[in-house]
Amino acid sequence: MYDICIVGSGAGGAPVAYELSRAGYKVVVLEKGEYYTEEDFNKDELAVCRRDMFTPPLWEQKHIINEYEEGEYKRYDGAEYNWNFWNGSLVGGSSNLMSGYFHRMKPQDFRLLSTYGEIKGANVVDWPIVYDDLEPYYDKVEKVIGVSGRVVDHKFQESRSSKDFPYPELKTNGATKWFDKACEELGFRSIPTPRAILSQNSLDREGCYYSNFCGSYGCASGAKGSARAALLQKCNAQVITDAFVYRLESDGTKVTKLYYKTKHNIPHIVKAKIFVLAAQAIETSRLLLNSKDEYFPNGLANTNKQVGKNLIFSAGGVGSGRFVFEKLSKSQQKELMEVGVFFNRSLQDWYEYKEEKQHFKGGTIDFLFEHQNIIPRVNEEIYNDKGELTWGKELMKRIEKRVTTSRVLTFEVFNDWLPTDKCFVSVDKKEKDKYGVPVGVINLYGHKQDLQVGEFLAKKAVKVLDKMGAVEIDYSISSSPPPNLVAGGCRFGDDPNTSVLDKNCKTHELENLYVTDASFMPTGGSVPYTWTIYANSFRVADIIKEELKNETDISS
């Protein structure tokens, strides 16, 4: 019998494993994928990005996607349409593969309903905790996971208990100066983007070696603050790999058993005092919905039918502009093409804004160079500017010129994906995965305000690119969900009728079941989620520690 059994080894699960095992409790972590370490990671574009070595093949494990369009859902089979919602099945989860753009949520993100009021068609609520409850844990993440950056004053800078980041900002490309100058001329505030990457050796990990291939790849130095490098490799929690958890069983008040299978379909049972789910938002809801028993015929902790509801992503989109040698001096050309170092700039001037007398919650814009992967950069030239397929010498010439004499700066817009009744997780009645378990169904819908806010922010980013002298400036704001920025499905709240978890992220209905991945988030803020997931998981770890301590005190 374990004290704690955790499902999933990523940013949601690992802080609990780290804290509880270091406090002397017997902890087991179940991970579907394999255990890779710094020694195993390399920059093999073919394996990592073309053959998706860290996610399951869709013909073995897929999702069904129902996209809401014009009054009805259109069904897509994920395998058939190559629509992939997996983010990383390996120890440490997708935190191994993240870019580590780390922003805290801001106080108003915890109070969306009270600050901005109701929005028609959206289930906007306040969180049951406030920013100040999470601030000490954001601070802890900076120190334990390792966040580098430089705090600058700006009108939406959230309060901080530490004056600055514990690690200085990473080295940046010379073109960053062009950005800062353009922002100054436009009256915008350029912010160095905080990163979950060590800029120097620390925490028994090596600092960044500027490999030029960060996002999508595992880090070979340990500089990136993955849940594995920063936490699991530093504690004695037992990690069992090749363990796909497919069912939990209860006695009506507690989870009593957990069932998992290996890739060869060998079943296993785990018993523990406390169970923690952190399999990423969609899979956590799927597991609960698939865990039906006589006490919970709708699935575990789902008497109120709230499990899977209010699934959210990060709304917004992407855009880009190209810098071409023809418009640059020799020294600027050299600066532009310097590889390895980061761009690392963000804008948060419009975290909230007014338009036509209406007060809107806005968001964040991160700027970064186009990913250095060479194959997609070359493939995108196969079509000419008229949209025609090209080949032969004409194509060779174009590729050579574009790749060697220009570089693309991209931006990503993050704003709220408003929670609605139409966006939720369910399980399919027919389709099963290779383990014989019903697959998750992702029912997708984006609220029209998400697009309106995204457009507003993208136009600001375009102004910067234009001022900097970029050409071919373009952007796309849409309701298409970024699979790596997913949350909700088990929202926390004070009312057991409208939420799955209480404010401690424990299920209202089962006294030993917690959820610590992004499922708990009723709204997502306008930043990438990982920092908040880490922080909240450290918060819940403290709560569980206290609970186990009280239990020990009582029994002794």
Added chain:
Amino acid sequence: MNNSRRKFLQYGFLSSSVFLFDGCNLFGITTPYATIKVLQNDLVPQAELLDINTIGYMHLVFKHTRISRENKDFLKNGVKWLNEESIQTYNKTYIKLTQYQRENLLKVVAKTSWGESFLYDIMSYTFEAMLGDPIYGGNNKQAGWKWLEFQGGLPHPKKVYV
């Protein structure tokens, strides 16, 4: 059996027979190997200039466990359809056409839905051969990377992922 014959047979799927029909009659037999080799050079001539072993890489593509059966079948069907289009237009298989005829045929085929996808896929795999890590055997002494002044990331893989 001589070495080249043995090497050819090692290509497995690439060396398998593709039956070509002229309308409803059997016209002849070809292999994906023969057609793809010529086609790659027509589409991505830089590969030959850089001495990139693009056809050897296609062997990896056909045996890769992470490339679906449907995608592999599509490549094989593409070879068949390209040749059948060639037979219907010129009464010859693709590899027997002159360069001018092949170019004209590609222009026609690129306007069809299957043809556009097929040519894109062949080009995409050829660029994988040229620009993937040299450990995969295509990117000869990093010639593809040097062509585009590209620095591959470190560390390099120690083994191929198939």
